[in-house]
Amino acid sequence: MKPVAEACLRNQQPIAEVLSDILANAKAVLELGSGTGQHGVYLAKCFRHLKWQLSDLADCIPGMKLWWQEASLDNLCEPIELDVTCDDWATRRDYDAVFTANTIHFVTLAVAEALLRGAAKTLQKGGLLCIYGPFNENGCYTGDGNRQFDQWLKAIDPEIGIKDIEWVEDVLRQCGMVLVSRRQMPANNLMLVFQH
Ligand SMILES: C[S@@+](CC[C@H](N)C(=O)[O-])C[C@H]1O[C@@H](n2cnc3c(N)ncnc32)[C@H](O)[C@@H]1O
Numbered sequence: 001m002k003p004v005a006e007a008c009l010r011n012q013q014p015i016a017e018v019l020s021d022i023l024a025n026a027k028a029v030l031e032l033g034s035g036t037g038q039h040g041v042y043l044a045k046c047f048r049h050l051k052w053q054l055s056d057l058a059d060c061i062p063g064m065k066l067w068w069q070e071a072s073l074d075n076l077c078e079p080i081e082l083d084v085t086c087d088d089w090a091t092r093r094d095y096d097a098v099f100t101a102n103t104i105h106f107v108t109l110a111v112a113e114a115l116l117r118g119a120a121k122t123l124q125k126g127g128l129l130c131i132y133g134p135f136n137e138n139g140c141y142t143g144d145g146n147r148q149f150d151q152w153l154k155a156i157d158p159e160i161g162i163k164d165i166e167w168v169e170d171v172l173r174q175c176g177m178v179l180v181s182r183r184q185m186p187a188n189n190l191m192l193v194f195q196h
Contacts, residue, residue: 002070003063007102008038011186015039015101015132016046018183018191022130026050026097030122032084032115033103037064043099044076051075053095055082085111090118098123101132104168105150108159113171120175120196129177129194132185135165143188168192 023029027050031040034054044052052075054064064079082089098119104112119129134146141147141162150162169179172194181193 002066003036005036005038008036008042011101011132011189012039012042014186015191016043018185019043019099019130020046022128022181022191022193023047023050023097026128028095029053029097029099030095030119031055032082032098032100032119033106034064034079035060035102037067037079039099039101040076041067041071041073044073045071048073048075050097051077053077054079057081057083084115084118087118090121092122093124095122095127096124097128097130099130099132104131104133104135105153105162106160108157109163109167112163112168116168116171117175120172120177120194123177123196125196127196128180129172131168131192131194132189134162134189135168135192136162137165139164146188165190165192169194 029050030053032055034040034056037054040052040054054068056064058081061079061081068076068079103115134149146162153161177194177196179192180195183191185191
C-alpha cells in the first residue's frame with residue numbers, strides 16, 4: 001500500500017500555485033528528501049514542461065516507487081537514492097532547479113547545511129533553490145504553532161528543529177546564492193527561493 005503523508009494533501013495545491021511562476025522557465029528539477037513522493041507526483045502532473053527527479057534516503061524509495069509507478073508520467077523520473085550528506089550527488093550540474101519541502105527542520109544543522117551546500121553545487125548558473133517549510137526569524141518563532149511544532153521535533157531529537165532564515169541565507173550566500181523570493185504560505189510556512 002502506498003504511504004500517505006496527510007500534510008502533503010493539505011499543502012500540495014498552495015505549493016503548486018506559488019511555484020507556477022517561479023518554475024515557469026525551469027526544465028529539470030531535483031527534489032531532495034521527497035518522502036512519500038506525493039509532492040513530486042502532484043507537481044510533475046501540474047508542470048508537464050518540467051523533468052522532475054524524486055530522491056530520498058534508501059528507506060523511502062520503495063514507498064515512493066509505488067506513487068511513481070501509479071502516476072506513470074513521462075516527465076517524472078524513477079526515484080533515486082540520494083543522501084545529502086554524501087558528496088557525489090552534488091557534482092552533476094544537470095538541474096536548473098532544486099525543490100525541497102519540510103526537510104530542513106527535520107534534520108540536524110550539519111545535515112541541513114549539507115543539503116544547502118550540495119543544492120547550490122548541483123545547480124547551473126542562474127539555477128533556483130526552492131525551500132518550503134517553517135522558519136524562525138532572528139532566533140524567534142513566527143507563531144505559536146511553529147513553537148509547538150519545534151518543541152515536538154526537539155522531543156524526538158534535541159539536535160533537530162526549525163532553522164533561522166538568516167542562517168539559511170548566510171550558508172547560501174557563501175555558495176553564491178541570494179534570496180530572490182519569499183512567499184508566505186498557509187500555517188506559518190514559507191516558500192524561500194534562492195538563485196545563483
Ligand atoms: C518530514 S519528511 C518530508 C518529506 C516530504 N518532502 C514531504 O514534504 O512530505 C523529511 C524527509 O527528509 C529526508 N531526509 C532526512 N535526512 C536526509 C538525508 N541525509 N538526505 C536526504 N534526505 C533526507 C527523510 O528521509 C524524509 O523523507
